[in-house]
Amino acid sequence: xxxxxxxxxxxxxxxIAQTGTVFLSFQTPLVSATGPDAWLVFSGVGIFHYIxxxxxxxxxxxxxxxxxVSWMYKGYWLLIIVSFISYIDYTLAVWAFPETPxxxxxxxxVGISLYANLSRAETVINLSVILLPLIxxxxxxxxxxxxxxxxxxxxPIAKIDGSDLLKGIIASQFTFxxxxxxxxxxxxxxxxxxxxxxxxxxxxMLWMFFFLSSVLFSLLFFSLEELKMIPxxxxxxxxxxxVALVERLDLFFIFLWMMWxxxxxxxxxxxxxYVHQLHAKGHRKRNTIIFHILLVxxxxxxxxxxxxxxxxxxxxxxxxxxxxxxxxxxILMNRRKKK
Amino acid sequence: xxxxxxILLVCSLLLGGCWDEKQYKxxxxxxxxxxxxxxxxxxxxxxxxxxxxxxxxxxxxxxSGTTLREARNDANHRTKEGLDIASxxxxxxxxxxxxxxxxxxxxxLYRDPRNRLGAHMAIVQxxxxxxxxxxxxxxxxxxxxxxxxxxxxxxxxxxxxxxLQKTCSTLFAKDLSLSxxxxxxxxxxxxxxxxxxxxxxxxxxxxxxxxxKESIIFNLLRTKQGxxxxxxxxxxxxxxxxxxxxxxxxxxxxxxxxNNKINTxxxxxxxxxxxxxxxxxxxxxxxxxxxxxxxxxxxxxxxxIHKLQDAKSDAVGFGRPVRAFHPALWEKGDWTDTFSExxxxxxxxxxxxxxxxxx
Numbered sequence: 001x002x003x004x005x006x007x008x009x010x011x012x013x014x015x016i017a018q019t020g021t022v023f024l025s026f027q028t029p030l031v032s033a034t035g036p037d038a039w040l041v042f043s044g045v046g047i048f049h050y051i052x053x054x055x056x057x058x059x060x061x062x063x064x065x066x067x068x069v070s071w072m073y074k075g076y077w078l079l080i081i082v083s084f085i086s087y088i089d090y091t092l093a094v095w096a097f098p099e100t101p102x103x104x105x106x107x108x109x110v111g112i113s114l115y116a117n118l119s120r121a122e123t124v125i126n127l128s129v130i131l132l133p134l135i136x137x138x139x140x141x142x143x144x145x146x147x148x149x150x151x152x153x154x155x156p157i158a159k160i161d162g163s164d165l166l167k168g169i170i171a172s173q174f175t176f177x178x179x180x181x182x183x184x185x186x187x188x189x190x191x192x193x194x195x196x197x198x199x200x201x202x203x204x205m206l207w208m209f210f211f212l213s214s215v216l217f218s219l220l221f222f223s224l225e226e227l228k229m230i231p232x233x234x235x236x237x238x239x240x241x242x243v244a245l246v247e248r249l250d251l252f253f254i255f256l257w258m259m260w261x262x263x264x265x266x267x268x269x270x271x272x273x274y275v276h277q278l279h280a281k282g283h284r285k286r287n288t289i290i291f292h293i294l295l296v297x298x299x300x301x302x303x304x305x306x307x308x309x310x311x312x313x314x315x316x317x318x319x320x321x322x323x324x325x326x327x328x329x330x331i332l333m334n335r336r337k338k339k
Numbered sequence: 340x341x342x343x344x345x346i347l348l349v350c351s352l353l354l355g356g357c358w359d360e361k362q363y364k365x366x367x368x369x370x371x372x373x374x375x376x377x378x379x380x381x382x383x384x385x386x387x388x389x390x391x392x393x394x395x396x397x398x399x400x401x402x403s404g405t406t407l408r409e410a411r412n413d414a415n416h417r418t419k420e421g422l423d424i425a426s427x428x429x430x431x432x433x434x435x436x437x438x439x440x441x442x443x444x445x446x447x448l449y450r451d452p453r454n455r456l457g458a459h460m461a462i463v464q465x466x467x468x469x470x471x472x473x474x475x476x477x478x479x480x481x482x483x484x485x486x487x488x489x490x491x492x493x494x495x496x497x498x499x500x501x502x503l504q505k506t507c508s509t510l511f512a513k514d515l516s517l518s519x520x521x522x523x524x525x526x527x528x529x530x531x532x533x534x535x536x537x538x539x540x541x542x543x544x545x546x547x548x549x550x551x552k553e554s555i556i557f558n559l560l561r562t563k564q565g566x567x568x569x570x571x572x573x574x575x576x577x578x579x580x581x582x583x584x585x586x587x588x589x590x591x592x593x594x595x596x597x598n599n600k601i602n603t604x605x606x607x608x609x610x611x612x613x614x615x616x617x618x619x620x621x622x623x624x625x626x627x628x629x630x631x632x633x634x635x636x637x638x639x640x641x642x643x644i645h646k647l648q649d650a651k652s653d654a655v656g657f658g659r660p661v662r663a664f665h666p667a668l669w670e671k672g673d674w675t676d677t678f679s680e681x682x683x684x685x686x687x688x689x690x691x692x693x694x695x696x697x698x
């Protein structure tokens with residue numbers, strides 16, 4: 001599979017893959033663990049994210065996974081996609097489609113990914129562009145809640161102990177999911193366009209602004225005890241806003257989020273198939289279809305919230321392994337080989 | 340071909356809603372809900388429009404059950420279509436019911452994603468039945484009557500602007516007590532009217548209320564003004580007496596919190612709406628009026644604070660900065676107890692900035 005990415009395409013790809021599904025729900029576990037310190041903890045975690053990006057940028061040329069490591073990553077992404085689909089399906093069943101059969105919702109979402117992935121690589125890569133005008137609208141709607149924000153909710157700070165801090169850092173890791181795609185697609189970026197330095201810093205700032213603002217909105221809008229009860233705080237903020245002519249903003253937003261998430265799934269599916277094709281010979285179409293059939297079947301086994309939570313909670317630990325441990329080993333081995 | 344498939348797939352997203360379609364002809368849209376009784380034996384009234392012979396009238400259905408959901412199911416047995424509360428406008432709760440943990444009655448409304456969170460909330464004096472069928476003529480649409488009654492009261496700063504979402508949010512806050520509009524039926528006219536503000540302490544109605552004037556002051560203490568905020572006094576100075584009505588243009592607060600005391604300073608800017616004595620072109624008179632207002636308002640503000648302390652209801656929200664920035668005071672014990680015993684001083688400074696079109 002040969003394709004070239006512009007710098008903007010690359011960063012947009014990364015941004016949508018990282019934000020798609022998780023931005024709806026990661027705030028509650030983070031705030032539950034760290035309380036008013038959540039925004040400080042996340043700011044610290046953001047620095048770690050930037051350090052990771054800098055390390056990836058410095059060493060991406062040495063990241064050449066062999067067939068075994070590639071299979072591990074494919075399994076990991078399959079787990080991510082299945083977990084995302086299960087979560088999306090559950091959330092849609094709660095908010096928008098309680099009566100629609102699960103298989104219909106899942107098939108439609110996976111069907112879009114299948115179509116995009118059977119097309120040229122550029123089709124999937126550019127899918128994210130659809131979301132560009134919608135993201136500012138989403139923010140404008142969220143800012144309607146401004147008069148209800150309680151600024152004292154951000155204090156007192158520095159009240160958590162080490163165990164809560166660790167829980168908070170782990171909860172924040174959901175926002176990192178997808179960062180490893182940097183290592184796989186960085187080499188496809190047009191060599192004439194600079195990625196390191198200012199462009200990478202701007203990407204980090206956008207990532208930070210996006211997630212940190214959602215943590216701040218959740219903290220400012222809800223009291224701590226209330227937030228523990230609300231698994232999707234951003235949705236609830238939108239639900240509580242009413243503007244002239246539109247009573248239920250959350251219903252508009254749930255469809256925007258669904259679109260966002262379907263694109264995220266398509267990007268992860270694209271990455272999985274791309275990595276598979278690095279070591280497999282031909283049969284791309286057949287492999288793509290088989291992979292998507294698996295994506296329809298597996299989420300059907302995760303019907304309850306308990307299952308969805310279980311797989312999501314375990315995802316963080318897999319993520320730490322595939323974002324830190326595996327790249328470190330692969331890069332160090334390849335560096336040594338080169339020497 | 341591929342494009343057609345793509346369009347079909349995108350369009351099929353819309354079809355996903357077919358299973359979840361709800362048509363108005365299949366449901367009865369409830370606009371007003373009343374809750375009374377106690378946990379385990381809840382009685383709920385539902386008011387909804389009915390269409391007969393081309394005109395709209397309002398009907399009610401009563402249900403009882405262990406939970407609000409069960410009470411609604413029970414009420415469903417007496418209506419032609421299922422009761423749908425997704426477009427709820429007003430929730431009325433009897434004062435006796437509100438004296439136990441209020442959230443127990445609201446969870447169903449708050450938890451269901453289909454429900455509207457912008458519905459108005461109010462506590463009613465006595466039993467619910469007369470509020471659904473008042474003896475006086477309040478028009479056909481009883482829910483609109485309450486919606487407009489509450490909206491107008493909010494506009495005139497008589498009651499706090501609070502909906503279902505804010506109610507539940509406040510119930511879970513440890514640094515703020517809930518306050519809800521209080522409605523009663525006027526004995527002479529039989530019309531339901533705003534009587535003031537119901538004060539809560541730790542999720543329960545305290546049984547104590549603020550009257551209309553106290554409610555206005557309470558809202559100013561929170562610096563939450565409606566469109567109009569007016570006060571009337573009989574001005575007295577050096578043997579001169581004159582009626583005086585002023586409107587608050589702006590309010591600025593400054594709280595000084597220490598470990599055992601809160602000093603509050605409020606600066607209010609007024610325009611004079613009514614003052615037959617006139618002479619507001621004379622600095623001396625303006626000063627006299629300002630001093631008079633400062634003194635009277637300081638007295639009234641202090642009275643409201645004492646009433647809140649007596650009810651153990653920090654509905655103003657002194658607890659918010661205390662929790663955030665004064666840990667020693669916050670950690671003294673349960674905040675409502677600490678608040679009720681705290682030394683809170685109030686000072687109000689009035690400033691006349693407008694005279695109207697007369698001097």
